[in-house]
Amino acid sequence: MGSERIAAFDQIGRLYDESFVERDAQLAEGAWLVDQLERPARVLDLGCGSGLPTAKQLLDTGIEVVGTDESAVMLELAEQQAPGGSYLHRDLRDLTGLGEFDAAVAFFSLIMLSKADIPPLLRGLHAALRGPKLLQVAMVLGDFDQFQISFLGVPAQVCAYPPDDLRQVVTDAGFEVIELREVAAEAEPNRLEVQIYLRARAV
Numbered sequence: 001m002g003s004e005r006i007a008a009f010d011q012i013g014r015l016y017d018e019s020f021v022e023r024d025a026q027l028a029e030g031a032w033l034v035d036q037l038e039r040p041a042r043v044l045d046l047g048c049g050s051g052l053p054t055a056k057q058l059l060d061t062g063i064e065v066v067g068t069d070e071s072a073v074m075l076e077l078a079e080q081q082a083p084g085g086s087y088l089h090r091d092l093r094d095l096t097g098l099g100e101f102d103a104a105v106a107f108f109s110l111i112m113l114s115k116a117d118i119p120p121l122l123r124g125l126h127a128a129l130r131g132p133k134l135l136q137v138a139m140v141l142g143d144f145d146q147f148q149i150s151f152l153g154v155p156a157q158v159c160a161y162p163p164d165d166l167r168q169v170v171t172d173a174g175f176e177v178i179e180l181r182e183v184a185a186e187a188e189p190n191r192l193e194v195q196i197y198l199r200a201r202a203v
């Protein structure tokens with residue numbers, strides 16, 4: 001990642017929360033995780049963005065949250081909107097020195113990686129999990145890699161899997177898929193997309 005590259009979400013910033021308001025399914029995923037974890041619990045939020053809704057939801061129930069993101073702008077929003085988390089300005093593929101976690105969540109962040117980067121990252125997460133060893137991932141339904149889009153007017157590259165392919169990638173990294181569901185949601189004003197929410201446990 002060159003230093004001249006401006007992270008897409010440094011340009012998107014607050015616009016993301018303002019436009020992507022339909023978060024019921026993601027909140028339901030967070031509520032499930034809150035129920036699964038005995039306290040004290042430690043969760044890694046990969047590509048935590050502005051801290052809303054997930055980091056805040058977890059922190060509000062006494063869960064320790066470490067959030068990583070490549071966007072300094074999003075991390076500043078997270079500090080404001082979900083105070084109490086440990087927010088690290090780093091590539092989410094870099095798990096060095098983060099320690100162990102009871103769960104890792106990646107809501108709409110792996111989507112911005114190349115598919116080639118996802119299996120090694122999942123294996124790294126597998127090694128970093130302890131206790132209930134939970135993983136939650138949200139993606140957008142599709143079948144493409146490094147696909148150039150304009151997201152809220154900002155150029156970005158995204159990937160997407162058909163549901164069975166996502167299930168396979170997660171399984172191949174040593175996880176047992178607990179649930180995978182598809183949800184239609186308005187991700188930008190007047191743009192409906194099908195999202196995939198996956199819950200898994202490291203085995």
Ligand SMILES: C[S@@+](CC[C@H](N)C(=O)[O-])C[C@H]1O[C@@H](n2cnc3c(N)ncnc32)[C@H](O)[C@@H]1O
Pocket residue numbers: 007008009010046047048049050052053054068069070071074090091092093106107108109112113
């Ligand atoms: C679509 S937003 C999702 C944010 C948050 N997880 C949520 O549910 O609202 C994707 C986030 O992942 C971050 N991101 C994308 N690629 C990244 C990378 N390689 N390393 C770190 N963060 C990354 C972006 O900066 C952005 O904040």
